[in-house]
Amino acid sequence: METHQFVKDVKAEIGKVIIGNEDTVEWILNALINEGHVLLESVPGTGKTTLAKSIARTIDGDFNRIQFTPDVLPSDVTGIHFFNPKEQQFELRVGPVVTNVLLADEINRATPRTQSSLLEVMEEKQVTIDRETVKIEPPFIVLATQNPIESQQGTFDLPEAQLDRFFMKLKMPYPKIEEERQIMQAHRMDTERPIPNPIFTKEVLKELSEKVRQVHISEAVENYILDIVRTTREHPYIEVGASPRGTIALMKSVQTEAAMRNRSYVTPSDVKKMAPLVLSHRMVLTLEGATKHNQKEIMGEVLQQVNVPVEHSVER
Template structure:
């Protein structure tokens, strides 16, 4: 099973140069049907990564370009009257897919953003009283452009931010990675030509196996202490929710699983903290003037003794 995940990451790497960490986080999110929020400038490969990822798991890819005039029904679908059949029919929206790219999600109005709350949490959409289950696996990959965060945008509400399993940034490539990207653009494999590595049956086995990753009491206490400190830190107005606690545990299990271990160690937790918790804490006005969420989380981690005997 570890080989399956390694093959999956290698196949995506044929298209996505220098994005090994991002691909690893996508794989961890896939194991738990988690959603990802990506924040980076245009042109760094967000759409390509989501599309390539969908093709390597033999999934259906869908893209929604959010703008202020997009309606909730444009996302979920509608029920309409067919005059030829003289009956009502459902037309499902682009949300019915395996990997859904919600491009520039913060350009949608709050009403449209809220149309994603049900499907992200309950894996279903309700249209005129009728409930439709989405495909499995199901992952929303939303993007935001930090450069234009104040120009015609609507910040995501706290409830929706908390539904994202992880938040990550796509950084600019270094010189050699960009050189390799140029080569791939001339000779490489397009996203729609990558090989499907994992079937739905394979994924089900992987998900059952990752649930068996154990966490010792000392390491579990370390995780809980990190979460508790986010609720007490003077620079944090709103700390991590219980949903965030569970997400951090799952992400740590996923990291251990990818590393080929049957147990979580403190370094798994520390590595996942920025991706799982940074978008779940909200700083005070004073704190935000001099610090970032990542900086505050660093302070939290540094203030807690690491259980060395547990394998840190």
């Protein structure tokens, strides 16, 4: 199965429910192929949860949803040991986190303690409950949504360590006028919206993932990725730059991007395209930097600073 053809099929399936936002869908698929977690952020009412649900439905596997509120406890996420009086022993009851696709809706409404309960499972794909470790069968993908932190009433910023575990952070834009017209027309009658069919089987995901790893990255592009990452660590407005986990995520995302364009090699433009999506949320800005720019703007500056490799020479 060709990656680009498969992506086209999935987009068509999701297109049954989601109108527009094609780029966002493509980027989420990029993350899925890499078994990466995705954080969707935008103002209320732009379809984050609908998109996350639709994507989750295309994956053939277990699906769980946690609606985060300030009173959700870490044990509500991971699970508990409970005493079974019939058997006279403690039994393990795993939480909703043990699944293939986890939709973490409004993740920033949970307290930092509850948010932290996802740290282990997101990185190591296992969950430890009272000294008992439960391995999660691949694929394991977290699709999280959050509203931008405008008012701090009842919301908690995600800690940096948690943000770093997200493969991508995507902002969903408002739909274009024509797309909004289509949305309006689709919702004119209160008919039930179609549900996408599950087409991302475990086997397909594994096959795609293996294919993507075959995409060639030349030494020049490799150096370009490293230069970008290094520059994020040296920029005066960045307190904490991209982590090595970020480097790996960028490499994987550009390979997938190339495969999705039906190429067997990565170009610097792939890196330029994916770097803001994969690295921006991993950077912590200084106080001065945060008052003047946002992370995407700083990432744009970083990309401007780093020399882009070209065939015969180096051009800024």
